[in-house]
Structures are given as C-alpha cells and as structure tokens.
Amino acid sequence: MTLLSWITAFLLIGATAADQQAKLNHFPENFAVAKQGKDSVSLTCLTTTTGPVTWKHNNDEESDFKDNMSQSGHNLIVRDVEAPLLGEYSCWRDGTKLSSTLLLQETEEEEDITDSLLTCRAKSYDCNFSCRWTEGKYRAVRLGIGPDCTNGLPTCHWVSSSGQPDSEGFQFELTHNLSSFGEESTMLEVTAEAIDDDFFFLKKTKKFYLRDIAVVPDSPRIVSMKVVQSQLNVSIEPPSSWSTPHSFFALEHEIEYILRDNGETIISSSSLIPKKISKLRARSRDPLVFSTWSQWTPWENWKNSCQCRKKQTSELSPKCLERCKRKMERRRTEQSQNLLK
Template sequence: MLQVSDAYFFHFVCCIFLNQHFKSHTNNNKINGKKHIFLYFIDLVTLTCNTQAEKVDSWTLDGEEVEFDSYVRMEGPNLKVSEVDAPMLGKYSCWSGGKMLSSTYLFQELEEEGDLDSLLSCRAKSYDCNFTCSLKDSRFTAVRLGLGQDCSSSSSSSHDGELQFVLPHSLSPYAEESTMLELTAEAINMYYILRRTKTFYLRDIIQPDSPEIVRCEEVGEQLNVSVDPPPSWSTPHSFFSLEYEIQYELKDDGTIENSFSTLIPRKINRLRVRSRDSLVLSAWSQWTAWQNVRKGKKNRHRCKKRHQGDLQDSTPGSSDRLKTKRRKHKKKKKGLFKQNEH
C-alpha cells in the first residue's frame, strides 16, 4: 500500500527519463515513491490504483470526488479518463473505506518555443568525471536532468534562486571524443511539464577555474610571471595544456594592456590572469583577483604569497597531446595589445 504526501512540488534528484519512443498512450513513472503520468496529446489514459484491496470505493481529483460520466469511468480499481484537457489534470487518489490507497499525478506536456540553451547553462571545469548545469527560471516548481536513456543519479542544490545540478559522465579524458552527450531536462509548471533534449560535446562546455599566480621575477627590463593551472584542472598538465592571458596596469599612465606571453613590462602596478584550454580554445576562465606588484629582494617581485615546493614554469609551450585526440585548431597568439578599461 502506497501512501503519498499531498506535497508534490519538489526537486527531482533521481534520473528516470522518457527517452524511449512511446509505444503506448501513457508512461508511468515513480519518483521518490510518487507516481506520475506524463500525458502527450492522447485521447485516453488509465490511472492505476496501487492496492491489493478487493474494492475501491471512489477516486478524487485534488481532494474533490470524481464524478463518473462518459469521459471518466472506473474499470475495476482503475480509472479511465478520455479526452483529457486542463480541468482533468492534477492529483488523482483512490480510496477504500475512507482510506487513501495511492495517488497519481497527471501532467500534460507544455508547448513552448525555444531550445534548452535559453533555460539551461552547463559548464565543465575539467575533463574529469562530472559537469554542472544551472537553471534559473521561477516559473518551474520542479526540475530534473539526466544523461541518455540509462542515466545515473544527479545531485541538485539551490543558490540565489538558481537550481544547480552535478551530472556524472563516463567519457575518458584521454580518448578522442566522438560521441556527443545527450542531456534531457524536464520542468514542471503547475500541472504542465516542459521537456527538452540537447546534445553537445564535453569539450564545448569546458571552462577552467581561475589559474593561480605563483610569482613574478625580473628578466632584464621585463617581468616573468609564473602561473599554475587551477587545482581542479585535469592532469597531467603536460597533456592537458592551458594558455594564459595576463592583464596588467602600467605604472607610468595607468593604461591597461593584455599579453598572451608570460613576459610583460617590468614597470606595472598590478596584474591578473585567466586561462583556457589551448587546443580546443575553450571558454576563458574568470579573471583572478587583481594582484599588486611590489619589488622585493633579488629582483623578485611579489604578486602573491609564494607556494612551498618547486615552482613550475608556466610559459605556454608545445603540448605532447596526440593531434588526433582533440580539435587541431590551436591558434597561437603573440605580442601585446591595448584594451581600454571601462
């Protein structure tokens, strides 16, 4: 006997999707112990009373007793509803002897133009085993996401009115990416459900975290900036190479300039750095915070507290990654260019 709470506005954290082609008129799903029927423009739907009781006395819709007619009729313990429209959507419950036996929620697909990109944004901070997606739309009271037909579980959280999901994947970070990920999202607005599917390569949503500025050291009239990849970036770094862009403020006139080389003018007030995958030219990371540059001993400038241990050279160089493994359109950028500060 299944007891179902009246509360049905909840975040789905279990990935059970309707990715198969529908061979019958309805598809029954149970999520967190609650049964739902998603209605896709059909003429007849059967609501099943999940009980071993010999007799079902009545059915209710959102607490009101269902009146039987030519469109709504009982067939044994179950309820058949034909020519379903908006007034027939909601929470159906079957009863026996004044006791609720089970409940089923009946939804109808919401027709809405637009693709999933307008509702959902996804990002992978590395090529490792998961990525995150976020949805910010106050219209929906329940949302679930999943990958493919056999989706494993995902976790969700809410931050500043934005739903955030972590989805695992089984792609090898070292293999050539030939299969696109298929992401399905379902969102509920009252008794209507919006369902969208999109496909993409993992490399298309790569955006590293901000890198780490390690140290600055004078080399003649220039400053050599050492930068490390973010801790969340895939390893080994010789295989998963990053390129860096340094933005700095000149000491003479406060002009803001940018460089794709780690050698920059010596006379600067402050600097900051961002990174991206150097082979697929991914989205840039967020900038690091501005770091003030102060001259110390032995021609070494302090732009951040030094890390213990060896400091690796961060000057972008050639990668030993196999050319067939990822996109081959690496674009080298050299020199300096000016950018006005707004």
C-alpha cells in the same frame, strides 16, 4: 458537460493551483502524462493491500468531472483529458491516503527549443559537466544522460531540481563516462523533463559531442612573483579543478597589470612583465579550442615596489622616490633625537 460546470471548474483551478504549485518544488515521484491525441489515461493506486479504494482529485472527492472518470478495481481511468482535469489524484481507504499521482498534459514545443532552454558547459575535460535550464515558467525539472533516459526506462538515473530556480534558472551537475583522450564516435544524450505551473509536461532530448560543450576553466593560481633584473617573472598554475596531466591538457594564461608610474592597464600573454607595477591578476583558457576565458583571479598587489635600500634612485618611480625621501628624513630625525639624549 454544461457551461456552468466548466466555469466552476476553472474557478476551482485557481483555488487549487497555488496549493499544487507549492508542492512542485521538486520533481514528483509518481506522475502520468496524457499524450496528445489519446482518449484516456489510466492511474494506478500504488498499494499492496486489498480492499476498495476511493479516488480524490486535488483532495476533492466530489469532482465536477465524474463523467470523465471511471474506476476499475484500484485503477482510475480519466478520459478526454483537458486542463481542468490535471493535477493531483490520490487514492484513499478508511481515511488513509495510500498514494498519489500527478496527472500532466503533454505539450508540444518547437523542434529546436532545447538549444535555447538547455545550455551545458564544463570546468575541465573530466567526466563532470553542468547544464542550466533557463526557462523560468517550469517549476520542476530533471535531467538524465543516455538512451535509458531518452526512452523513459526505469534504469535511468535522473538529477532533479530542488527549491526555486535562481535568476538564471536551474543548474544541474552531471557525469558522463566518455573518454576525453581520443576521437569521439558517441554523442551524449541529455534528456530534460519539465513541468510548468499549469501541469503541462515537456520532454526534450539534446544530443551533442563532448567537444561541443563549452569548456570554461576556473580561475588559475598565481603561485609566485620573482624579480629577474628589470622584469617580474610571474608563475601561474592551472586551477585544481582542471584536467590532468597538465602537459596534455595545457592552458594558456594572460596577465593584466597596472603600471605604477602612470596607472596604465596592460594585458600580456608573457610570464615576464615589467616589475614597476602596482598590482596584477591572471586568467586562463584552452588554446586548442579557443574556449571562453576563465574569470580573472583577484587583484594581487606587488608589495616590493618601493624597496628603497635595494634600488638605485634611477629605478624608483617619482611616487616611490618621494616615499623613500620621507622615510629617510624620519630616520635622520630619529637619529638626531637619540644623539641629544
């Protein structure tokens, strides 16, 4: 191939890359991967009809790389695969597109790259967990669980990305069939396949035990607040997404509250807190593995802080005492006005 052909090819890549990348908002159904160190890859026209077919590379029938291609029946053999030869190959008959295949190039990455690209966590010990793919240069990603996915078998159930990633990458919801109640002897295998903007293909498998997944519960529920003498008894329940039975999958809770008198903020692990507070919120975690704390619940106001009739003057804060005095003065004024009528 001449130098001019290579220059022309790279210019054409720039013109076709945007169109191809626009199509990569989901993982392609048909693709072939040119392995490192192999001379050629065979592409198959997926049609059940007979008759001659014509192949196009990136919708161009007149390729500058015909010396790298040879047709055998419905198949196209692509040799010496390099960057200019990557992209979409489609087969046609009488102006009708029969099928298309995306030709990708295998890429080599560091052995431990999966740990930095793929992080997994769960809201409970049930069979569902989520994984996030954090590398932004990959435009289409899919994940699968089990040896079938690791070995690339057609029986693998893949979960594919769709659309554009958010600021933290692609997120996937996965399901496993391991028991949460006993000792683990089987590791989870999560296989990731990813395609970047230049049609390079990455495949990595991450193996870990279920117990190694970071379990972060959803925010708990504050179900009641009751006055018990000089304290407030706060009742907290696990979130609806948490594993059951709760007696086995116990959570510990923390309550953060703000004192009404001086505005001091305090965090307590007890369900009994001072009743002279203005507002409170709660969070939870698994105490057995010291998991990450959940997000705090929204702040809840303690509305019984100034019940003037039910409290002795000594129990009221200066702020509430002043409020009660003004309330009593308004009441006396109204009574006096009623007597004058």
